[in-house]
Amino acid sequence: MKITKIHLKDFHQFKDLTIDLTYPKGHEKEGQPLDKVCFIGQSGTGKTSLIELIPKFLYFYDTQLIVKSGVKSIIDKIIMSIEFGKENEYSAQLYFSVSESEGTKSTKRCWATRKKREELTDSTPIYTYYTETWQKEFASKLIYLPANLNFDIEVEGESKMGKNGIIDFSKDKVSFVWNLILEQIQSYQEQELQIRQEILRTVEQASNDLTTIERALSKLKEWKKTEFNPIQDIADNCLNRLLAPFKLRVKTELDIKSKDDIGFIKIEDYAGNEIPNGLWSTGTKQVVLSAMPLYLLKPKHTVILFDEPERSLYPDLQRFIIDFYSSLAEDCQFFYSTHSPIIASNFEPWEIVELKFNEDGYVYRELYYEGENHVDNYKYNPRYMRWDDILQRIFDMENDGSPLRKEKLDELATYNVKYKKLEKQKKAETEEAKTILQKVQKLTKELSAWEN
Amino acid sequence: MRKIDKIKDSLPSKYKKWLAKENKGNGANKNFRDQYDDIVMNLYKCQKGVCAYTEAYICPSELYGENNWTTGKYIIPNETEFSRVDHRGELDHFDPENKKVQYWNWDNLFMIEAKINSIKSNKPVITYLKPDLNDYSPLKYFEYDDQTHRFVPNTDIDDTNMVSEIKYMIDEVLSLNHGVVRKDRENYINELKDKKQRGQAFIVDRFFTSVEWVLDERT
Numbered sequence: 001m002k003i004t005k006i007h008l009k010d011f012h013q014f015k016d017l018t019i020d021l022t023y024p025k026g027h028e029k030e031g032q033p034l035d036k037v038c039f040i041g042q043s044g045t046g047k048t049s050l051i052e053l054i055p056k057f058l059y060f061y062d063t064q065l066i067v068k069s070g071v072k073s074i075i076d077k078i079i080m081s082i083e084f085g086k087e088n089e090y091s092a093q094l095y096f097s098v099s100e101s102e103g104t105k106s107t108k109r110c111w112a113t114r115k116k117r118e119e120l121t122d123s124t125p126i127y128t129y130y131t132e133t134w135q136k137e138f139a140s141k142l143i144y145l146p147a148n149l150n151f152d153i154e155v156e157g158e159s160k161m162g163k164n165g166i167i168d169f170s171k172d173k174v175s176f177v178w179n180l181i182l183e184q185i186q187s188y189q190e191q192e193l194q195i196r197q198e199i200l201r202t203v204e205q206a207s208n209d210l211t212t213i214e215r216a217l218s219k220l221k222e223w224k225k226t227e228f229n230p231i232q233d234i235a236d237n238c239l240n241r242l243l244a245p246f247k248l249r250v251k252t253e254l255d256i257k258s259k260d261d262i263g264f265i266k267i268e269d270y271a272g273n274e275i276p277n278g279l280w281s282t283g284t285k286q287v288v289l290s291a292m293p294l295y296l297l298k299p300k301h302t303v304i305l306f307d308e309p310e311r312s313l314y315p316d317l318q319r320f321i322i323d324f325y326s327s328l329a330e331d332c333q334f335f336y337s338t339h340s341p342i343i344a345s346n347f348e349p350w351e352i353v354e355l356k357f358n359e360d361g362y363v364y365r366e367l368y369y370e371g372e373n374h375v376d377n378y379k380y381n382p383r384y385m386r387w388d389d390i391l392q393r394i395f396d397m398e399n400d401g402s403p404l405r406k407e408k409l410d411e412l413a414t415y416n417v418k419y420k421k422l423e424k425q426k427k428a429e430t431e432e433a434k435t436i437l438q439k440v441q442k443l444t445k446e447l448s449a450w451e452n
Numbered sequence: 453m454r455k456i457d458k459i460k461d462s463l464p465s466k467y468k469k470w471l472a473k474e475n476k477g478n479g480a481n482k483n484f485r486d487q488y489d490d491i492v493m494n495l496y497k498c499q500k501g502v503c504a505y506t507e508a509y510i511c512p513s514e515l516y517g518e519n520n521w522t523t524g525k526y527i528i529p530n531e532t533e534f535s536r537v538d539h540r541g542e543l544d545h546f547d548p549e550n551k552k553v554q555y556w557n558w559d560n561l562f563m564i565e566a567k568i569n570s571i572k573s574n575k576p577v578i579t580y581l582k583p584d585l586n587d588y589s590p591l592k593y594f595e596y597d598d599q600t601h602r603f604v605p606n607t608d609i610d611d612t613n614m615v616s617e618i619k620y621m622i623d624e625v626l627s628l629n630h631g632v633v634r635k636d637r638e639n640y641i642n643e644l645k646d647k648k649q650r651g652q653a654f655i656v657d658r659f660f661t662s663v664e665w666v667l668d669e670r671t
Contacts, residue, residue: 370538371535371538392631392632393632396567398571398631400635409600410604410619412597412599412600413599413600413603413604414597414604414607416597416600417595417596417597417604418607421607444599
């Protein structure tokens with residue numbers, strides 16, 4: 001299930017804005033919905049609002065935005081076009097309108113569905129297929145990871161995860177997903193404990209029979225080789241790569257006797273010292289808590305919403321987390337909202353939706369192409385650009401450094417011009433020229449290592 | 453920011469008549485909206501398709517070429533691959549106050565890059581830096597450094613107030629050293645330098661002032 005278009009007729013700062021979310025002409029996926037979308041733009045342009053509108057249209061789920069704005073604010077104001085089905089064979093337009101029947105007014109989601117453009121289909125069976133079959137049997141639940149993730153890593157407490165239609169981590173603790181593998185871990189640990197106890201018994205009963213002891217030990221080895229170890233799995237295939245920049249890894253050898261001993265995932269340094277959960281850095285919590293839900297929930301055919309994925313992450317991690325998150329999901333559409341040029345550099349230019357205010361205070365989408373929407377007509381490709389270029393050209397940073405750097409560059413430019421003038425006048429050997437040259441050299445040294 | 457000759461030859465006769473009037477009245481009341489393309493494309497013709505201030509390339513020559521005027525009216529031929537909006541400029545009113553009095557005053561109009569226009573906003577430019585003045589020359593007020601690729605106030609100007617004034621114009625109004633403009637200018641000049649070194653032919657179609665300064669290539 002993927003969104004192909006969002007049309008906002010009139011909603012807060014949006015007026016007559018259509019956001020096309022399909023691949024452009026000339027792309028190998030031309031016309032298909034985008035696999036990932038990145039909203040960028042000044043604070044207040046509505047990036048988070050767009051993200052929070054999606055669950056309402058796709059799952060009838062009220063995010064904070066809908067609670068605050070009220071359902072009335074979206075009635076007849078917004079249309080979302082989607083495609084769904086195993087081969088995206090269904091398309092639909094989702095919107096809210098008020099229906100009046102038997103003297104009562106009710107709000108309902110209306111559908112205008114088409115199987116294919118040329119093959120009109122009655123909307124009712126498609127609606128039923130979408131809600132009863134597609135959403136319940138094929139697609140996993142929509143996942144929403146807000147900017148302010150709940151960093152509480154206690155797994156105790158009542159979880160409503162997924163019970164209200166979507167998995168909303170603005171309301172639920174991310175650490176609850178750990179419960180999804182707690183039983184697997186417990187079962188694994190119990191089996192291991194059993195084999196170890198057998199070894200102990202063997203040693204006690206046949207302490208001089210080395211062959212028997214070796215056989216008992218090799219049973220443990222063999223078991224470990226073949227048995228699926230959920231902690232080792234999450235370490236190898238998800239978290240260790242993300243924890244490596246912090247010189248940390250998942251602790252896989254656990255000394256536990258019951259399910260209660262397991263608690264939350266354990267982290268250790270490379271010397272094997274466990275880092276108590278309460279001492280995890282914010283960055284460690286962020287990587288563990290953002291990646292783990294996707295890995296454990298194994299989302300497929302759904303939409304994943306990620307607000308500010310760069311939070312607390314050092315730039316080196318921001319470089320690859322977007323591709324990494326994509327690798328954890330099957331046929332999903334990701335929506336990100338970011339202020340980070342490094343996050344933006346992970347996207348193809350047509351996947352970036354840059355929102356800007358016009359003179360009247362309404363929001364428009366800055367287009368990166370001129371003329372026809374064709375891959376060849378795009379002027380920027382963030383994946384090929386330098387970070388500073390992304391900052392300047394896409395994030396509209398006027399200068400290439402701090403105001404002080406600009407001041408120093410102006411100073412250097414002025415001295416350069418003065419020196420060259422003296423050179424032309426054959427006065428390069430004068431005291432004045434020498435003093436200027438010294439200043440040029442000093443400033444060049446200070447600034448040139450960082451280019452102009 | 454080079455000198456611009458505001459030639460009126462191809463302007464629509466109705467508009468020229470209004471311009472010729474001594475007591476024009478408020479142009480905003482005169483509806484020249486239907487001649488918007490004529491005015492814009494004539495400006496581009498005078499400016500050779502570049503932003504009047506930064507000299508960044510903002511309009512392809514196909515859009516303002518002579519072929520696009522039929523019996524005094526701007527009409528872009530159907531066969532051309534460009535449409536009338538395929539340029540990145542906006543109409544700038546050099547003196548924002550004059551905009552209120554005579555919106556369509558030809559002498560007060562320039563085409564500048566949209567981004568630069570939003571930075572300039574309603575800030576006025578110092579009168580002596582008007583690019584179509586008879587005695588205007590960029591050399592009088594600016595100098596160019598080919599190491600940092602920045603414009604600076606002419607270092608021969610002794611009047612410190614004037615230097616500050618020009619510097620303010622460079623940074624805050626005309627955006628001559630705007631990060632993207634500066635970088636594009638540096639890249640363009642380096643490309644021309646390479647071509648010149650290899651003996652390849654080249655045409656200068658933007659950043660005329662700085663190119664002339666660095667490569668001594670007059671256009």
